Amino acid sequence: MAKATFKIWRGDISGGELQSYQTEISEGMVVLDAVLQIQGEQAGDLACRWNCKAGKCGSCSAEINGNPKLMCMTRLNTLPLENPVTVEPMKAFPLKKDLVTDVSWNYEVKKRIKKFKPRPPDAPAGTWRMFQEDIDRVQEFRKCIECYLCQDVCHVLRDHEMHEQFIGPRFLVYAAALEMHPLDTEDRLQDLKDESNIGLCNITKCCTKICPENITITDNAIIPLKERVVDEFYDPIKKFLRLFRRSPKKDNE
Amino acid sequence: MADYQTYEHDVLVIGAGGAGLRAAIEASASGVSVGLVCKSLLGKAHTVMAEGGMAAAMANVDDRDNWRVHFSDTMRGGQYVNNWRMAELHAKEAPDRVRELEAWGAVFDRTKDGRILQRNFGGHKYVTVVALLKDGDRVVGAFAYEREHGRFRIFKAKAVILATGGIGRAYKITSNSWEGTGDGHSLAFDAGAELIDMEFIQFHPTGMVYPPSVRGILVTEGVRGEGGILKNSEGRRFMFDDIPDNYKDQTADTPEEGWRYTQGDKNARRPPELLTRDHVARCIVREVKAGRGTPNGGVYLDIAWIKEKISKAPEHIKKKLPSMYHQFKQLADLDITEQPMEVGPTTHYIMGGIRVDADTQASTVPGLFAAGECAAGINGANRLGGNSLSDLLVFGKRAGEYAAKFAQENDFGQINNEQIEESAYWSLEAFDRTNGENPFQIQHDLQDMMQDLVGIVRNENEMQRALIGIEKLKERREKISLTGNIDFNPSWHTALDLHNLLNVSEAITLAAIERKESRGGQFREDYPAKVAEFGKINFTIKKGADGEMKIERVPIPEMPAELKQVIEEMG
Numbered sequence: 001m002a003k004a005t006f007k008i009w010r011g012d013i014s015g016g017e018l019q020s021y022q023t024e025i026s027e028g029m030v031v032l033d034a035v036l037q038i039q040g041e042q043a044g045d046l047a048c049r050w051n052c053k054a055g056k057c058g059s060c061s062a063e064i065n066g067n068p069k070l071m072c073m074t075r076l077n078t079l080p081l082e083n084p085v086t087v088e089p090m091k092a093f094p095l096k097k098d099l100v101t102d103v104s105w106n107y108e109v110k111k112r113i114k115k116f117k118p119r120p121p122d123a124p125a126g127t128w129r130m131f132q133e134d135i136d137r138v139q140e141f142r143k144c145i146e147c148y149l150c151q152d153v154c155h156v157l158r159d160h161e162m163h164e165q166f167i168g169p170r171f172l173v174y175a176a177a178l179e180m181h182p183l184d185t186e187d188r189l190q191d192l193k194d195e196s197n198i199g200l201c202n203i204t205k206c207c208t209k210i211c212p213e214n215i216t217i218t219d220n221a222i223i224p225l226k227e228r229v230v231d232e233f234y235d236p237i238k239k240f241l242r243l244f245r246r247s248p249k250k251d252n253e
Numbered sequence: 254m255a256d257y258q259t260y261e262h263d264v265l266v267i268g269a270g271g272a273g274l275r276a277a278i279e280a281s282a283s284g285v286s287v288g289l290v291c292k293s294l295l296g297k298a299h300t301v302m303a304e305g306g307m308a309a310a311m312a313n314v315d316d317r318d319n320w321r322v323h324f325s326d327t328m329r330g331g332q333y334v335n336n337w338r339m340a341e342l343h344a345k346e347a348p349d350r351v352r353e354l355e356a357w358g359a360v361f362d363r364t365k366d367g368r369i370l371q372r373n374f375g376g377h378k379y380v381t382v383v384a385l386l387k388d389g390d391r392v393v394g395a396f397a398y399e400r401e402h403g404r405f406r407i408f409k410a411k412a413v414i415l416a417t418g419g420i421g422r423a424y425k426i427t428s429n430s431w432e433g434t435g436d437g438h439s440l441a442f443d444a445g446a447e448l449i450d451m452e453f454i455q456f457h458p459t460g461m462v463y464p465p466s467v468r469g470i471l472v473t474e475g476v477r478g479e480g481g482i483l484k485n486s487e488g489r490r491f492m493f494d495d496i497p498d499n500y501k502d503q504t505a506d507t508p509e510e511g512w513r514y515t516q517g518d519k520n521a522r523r524p525p526e527l528l529t530r531d532h533v534a535r536c537i538v539r540e541v542k543a544g545r546g547t548p549n550g551g552v553y554l555d556i557a558w559i560k561e562k563i564s565k566a567p568e569h570i571k572k573k574l575p576s577m578y579h580q581f582k583q584l585a586d587l588d589i590t591e592q593p594m595e596v597g598p599t600t601h602y603i604m605g606g607i608r609v610d611a612d613t614q615a616s617t618v619p620g621l622f623a624a625g626e627c628a629a630g631i632n633g634a635n636r637l638g639g640n641s642l643s644d645l646l647v648f649g650k651r652a653g654e655y656a657a658k659f660a661q662e663n664d665f666g667q668i669n670n671e672q673i674e675e676s677a678y679w680s681l682e683a684f685d686r687t688n689g690e691n692p693f694q695i696q697h698d699l700q701d702m703m704q705d706l707v708g709i710v711r712n713e714n715e716m717q718r719a720l721i722g723i724e725k726l727k728e729r730r731e732k733i734s735l736t737g738n739i740d741f742n743p744s745w746h747t748a749l750d751l752h753n754l755l756n757v758s759e760a761i762t763l764a765a766i767e768r769k770e771s772r773g774g775q776f777r778e779d780y781p782a783k784v785a786e787f788g789k790i791n792f793t794i795k796k797g798a799d800g801e802m803k804i805e806r807v808p809i810p811e812m813p814a815e816l817k818q819v820i821e822e823m824g
Contacts, residue, residue: 012740026464026465026466027464027465027466028463028464028465028466028467028584028585029464029466030466030467030584033466039693039743039744040691040693040694040697041691041693044691044692044693044735044736044737044742044743044744044745044747045736045737045738045740045741045742045743045744045745046743047740047741047742047743048743049293049294050430050431051293051297051298051299051430051431051432052297052299052430053430053467053470054467054470054471054580054584055579055580055583056576057297057430058297059293059294059297073583073584075583075584096401096741097401097740097741098741100401100741103294107295115358116357116358118356118358121356125352126352126356127352127355128355146296178358181358183358184358
């Protein structure tokens, strides 16, 4: 059976390097299979996260030959195996060990986004009526498996390290899912402008390109939110009218 | 007290899948402090993979008057060895639990629980529990190691809820992730609690079989629900050849009628592909054993054929089964709108688990509760598709409620320092050994053996061999040696998980040997018939005085007349 070479990042916050491993490959194998095989046979303490092995949990994000991907969905026959395959941890997050990064920043960001606030139930039994068209729009965003590859590839986070200012594509998608939820009554536009700094995104669409769930992040989530923010705060006519009001009035109040 | 960081919570929840999160929400709402620990990142547990199934359960339970139907279906599916009180509570409360999710913003959203979680909880930790701590008979906390740096942690708690899921990793072919190592089952057993129904394992009929590296990954029942049919290598639709007598009235007579059922015709009966999972799985095994399988040892599951029935079939399939379309396209280079899939049974779910009180989810050990897959009773000998997610919600909530009540009525217990030192020593000793075995190899051998000897079709002789094999593997486990240090070291984690896998494997095998009949998830080729006597009992397993596994028969309590009547009326 054929062998292939994998150069896997080994190390922790204090430093590390790519180490070479050779392992046998068989038909249909994905990168995660190779990494687990190397772990089982040669490197028992090689740390990596994985769960479902079917592209549904978003645990095994890594950079394969420099491309942010899920290891479990990257088949070896899509890679040029005559060269070593490099496998590295995501770069936009602090390293823990080997292929494992500290993604806890994402959980902190999520906490800051205003929660779902439904309108009062339509029926005494506590239920609502919603239309499928309204649900469909939100459903696309709910396909997100929180692999954070979009955060990893976003240059605002990856290159400019603006984790303090910018929430990243994942949480713009999350905010869009809430803002467009047919039952939600909360207003997040001020926060999107001032806290999340949605304006920092300059729609290069890298996030959309790498999303393993094929969510149209930029066009369907970020741009509509940007438009709402612009309508609310930068519309010249609204701005003029606001001069005559004591306090700004929200459309949905 | 040993020098380990210690946390105190009124209620400690172990496991952060659906049941654990629902329990934590409920306990937290009761005003007690709650700690939540899990092995993986929050939101990655198996619950998130079953979203399709929940929709099915909802349609099933959304009608308020429908609990009778749901109850009798659950009992029939479980072949009447279920805990009938759990089945009753589940059928009655599931609609409310599901509706509740909508008010929390979920359109079956994986973040539904996360959001609530972030609002209410003291915090969660990524640790693996190695032992439950006891004060006399009572559970008073847990001893754990933190995955990232391997440091030990002590959790003191007035009540502990186990919500650790399943045991699939005891088998070679499974739909379960690395996490399904029976931790809760094993922790409870080690703490003196009783397990029940451990012989009943659900082998899902349709897992992927090709390519080899994806063997076991689930192919949703939805494929068959949308009209997918099973065929052997001769092209025969073999499921029509073997329809059990008690399901004949509800099963289609012709392929035409089966097709109409999948398209929503209320006057049509379901195709035989949608018979109970244990039956479909066995039919597939039979075809393969008879030499009518596919080149890779499965059978064909064909959804592409529906192009004979509807126009734009490929678009329809992609819209209805997007996740399966992508799964096969990406992992198997196969377009399911054009070609049949190869499928075969995969270890999916264990009906057995920690014996609990139906109303409170309390185990037989004071202070210890359990919910979800690691608890047992509701499913009897076999679980119906869709019942798992509603089970998590109904009994997760109940576990949270009653654990909080227990915490309010009891003080913290005493932590036993000796037990902690013993556990710490036991956990680390493999690092001191050299030239020992690799834990991954032992796990691999166990999985092979359980697959071969205690799988879908069982017999006395093979299972006795498995018991001997398990003893040998236990001895090998004692000789593991580990390299590296305790920082995020998967070989160490695997070595510790192995103890749990060996415990559950032994319990499964013992119970499967004792149940000398075939029922639901248990099929014995040496006892192929159902035996009335066995329909009146469950098997429980408990730790004996010398640490050995003791198995006992317990009679199933008499069902109240009103529930009997429901079953009679519903047929």
